[in-house]
Amino acid sequence: MSTIWPERLPQSKGPKYTLVADTIRKAIENKTLETGARLPPVRELAYRLRITPGTVARAYSLLTDEGLLQAEVGRGTFVAAPKSPILDDVWSRQLHLREDKYNAHVSLFSPRLADVGQVALIRECLMKVAQSDPEMFLNYPTRDAYQPARQAVVDWLSDLPLGPLTADDIVLTHGGQNGLCVVFQTILRGPKPIVLVEDLSYAGFRRAGELMRAEVVGIRMDKWGICPEALDDTLRQTQAQAVCVSPEVQNPTGSHSPLERRKEVVEVARRHDLQIVEDDCYRMGEARASSYRALAPERGWHVSSISKTLTPALRVGFAIAPLERSADLRRSAEYGYFGLAQPIVELTRLLLSDPRARKIAQDARARMGEYVRVTVNALGGFDLVWDAEVPFVWLKLPSGWRSAAFSRAAEREGIQVRSADEFALRDGRAPNAVRIAMNGHVSLERFEEAMLRLRALLDNPPEQISV
Template sequence: MDTIWPETLGKASGPKYKIVSDTIRKAIDQGALETGAKLPPVRELAYRLSITPGTVARAYTVLTEEGVLQAEVGRGTFVADPVKPTPDDVWARQLDLTGGKPGNMVSLFSPRLPDVGQVSALREALVKVAETTDPHDFLNYPTRSAYRATRQAAVDWLSDLPLGSLTDRDLVLTHGGQNGLLVTLQTILYGPNPVVLVEDLSYAGFRRAADLLRAQVVGVEMDEQGIIPESLEMMARRTRAQVVCTSPEVHNPTGAHTPLARRKEIVDVARRLDLQIVEDDCYRVGEARAPSYRALAPERGWHVSSISKTLTPALRVGFAIAPQDKGPDLRRTAEHGYFGLAQPLKELVFVLLTDPRTRQLARDVQAVIEEYVRVAVNMLGAFDLVWDAKVPFVWLHLPPGWRAAAFTRAAEAEGVQIRSADEFALRDGRAPHAVRIAINGQVPISVFEDAMQRLRALLDNPPEQISV
């Protein structure tokens, strides 16, 4: 490792973490670091390079996200085998998400919905699609008009939301919420160097969609109510950004809510600077508490939603909604990108959304989530915990003695997987000492409670020495 570092590291301009990550990546590409090679601990490498441990930790995190490195709890960080499956693939095969033994790994990484009848409903819907769909629909490309009934079903499904005037012509069906974000940004962004604004802590999918479109992502300062309007105006003027992406109903990962007064201030900024507003509403599972940006600013408010947190993420079905008069632009982007949902999937969505039992299924899912949230609050509520009974995760500010990365490693060693705040920060941004704990409704509530007890034991016993 000592031979790969440039002599000018200490004097080099630009983010140090990027220099470290680029150097490691180059050494791997050139064979100086082979598959399986163990990298030095964070503090040791930081000492060697005369930089902060946080800089090294962020470089390791970037390379781990890319699959270049692999972190193993209790063993260290290694050069990953490029042909091996990703950690997500490994977890999907190895984690026992339904077992009741206390020693089993419990994934609280992302929300997992309980089965309150969706599986049976989907089986019935699949049979209905197979038996009633016109045979020609299984053989031919769908026409534009073929999606109208399903789009209208989606409009009806969203009818309880304050979205402003909405028709099926304003909506396109997407392959989940992430695809909805991508299609929306494809429609909005233009020019050689587009800029997308996001909260300093934000859903990583904003960044990934912008990266695919070669757009620069810039963070905006936030507080307990979300985006700070003055910071939004300053960054928008400085960068000439075209769009701001935000989650005002349920901020991911902090669980914050942006009240109506703050939303109106943000709309005023957006109008002064001709800024488009993309609202990601995928994590809301209860009623909306304030009008959407599309209702407040119908000429520039875009809305993205899905059924992933209310019914099932397995279908990968979402909805992207354009501002008034922008529906044709959004449809054109979707048609040029993927033409449309597959005919059988389109029919399945129609059957599911028009079934009068489906709304009750969504309410039943929400009721189970509320039970699990209560367990988390009862066990962790003595700490600085942000929660809402209708949100499928809680946000925990760690007590003194714990850093986010160290706590997530300690939690995984105890058999509980959670997300560090670092995963939601921009690569050149700062993250608080906090973690997101998702609700897993697919494990018995006793197993979930046991996982909360393990986290509580860690919180009650912080390490004597702070580690990164």
């Protein structure tokens, strides 16, 4: 064991426990550490490397979760035996979504992530969950039992400018939409509250608001998001309690709000005692500016999920309250659904704690960028708003096309896109535009064929404009 360690760990930007784990992992891979080799006790290795025992213990725990190490009570920690070839074949086989060669249908309604390793990792984590303490499968959820998972979420979000954040601030939800509903349950008061949204916005804002008996009012927007002047004018005339925004990735236009615009919105919100609900579910890359929770810690609420970074299948989201409202948010969740199922929470902890998860998220983002580039190559001659790290594009239709008519024509070609009407309020006006989401479940070649079919439609508008 002494041959794989220097006198102290080399300098690294990442957490020290991951460096310790990586060193052991590489030693196992290159056979420097053989099966059955006993690792030094935690305190002994910590003293040798001049780090805390907790750092070493966390590295050992991580590798034990991965199945590389095996801890035996009273004996120590050993290099685990490799899995049998049969299990390796079953659990490392990734799910490749098979295309029907005879079906030209391509759904571009919602972003779909390509499998870049998350399926194999989820399967591996599921197997560990299945081998967990039986009590997990028999008891009601408890706040203390979920603390490790909430800490894993804090670590997962550690690169975001969210302001002070601890595990006690995290509320686990059934995806981002459930997170919005829980936030609204915490914020909204009275028989007919008012919620503000941008004129074009995520339909889930409206649905969550209506579920809470709220009147949803649209606010004028520009290319940088919600207009502070229009927000101020509306607040002078109404008693709105919350405004919903997506400053990192505005849905459906794909634009973002720069820091200066966010500060202007905060100034208006403070003047009228307005709560700010930020939906961050569509961001795949780094944050462009501070979140509203960081800019306005007394009124900024944050909702996110792993749906656009790892998978939407698990329905795992996170809701975060302003600094003084965490207990209120927890109470809304506990009164509403007690908590997520314990096996799902443990699966989330294992998934987010695994260092491979971040690499998978990066690979998924890069893969999505390839689909965006194919889209731009095919449709870049039209009025297209796009970003390589946003999983959809916003296409303003050329003269001769209305959004509803274009959507119907695209569907006849076997392609489903979202009309701008789906993002406008019921009494609002929508531009002649469509949102085209990236679909990583089909090959790039087939996706490109779909884009070329859309281009042919755009080049040949109908002679008569249909409504």
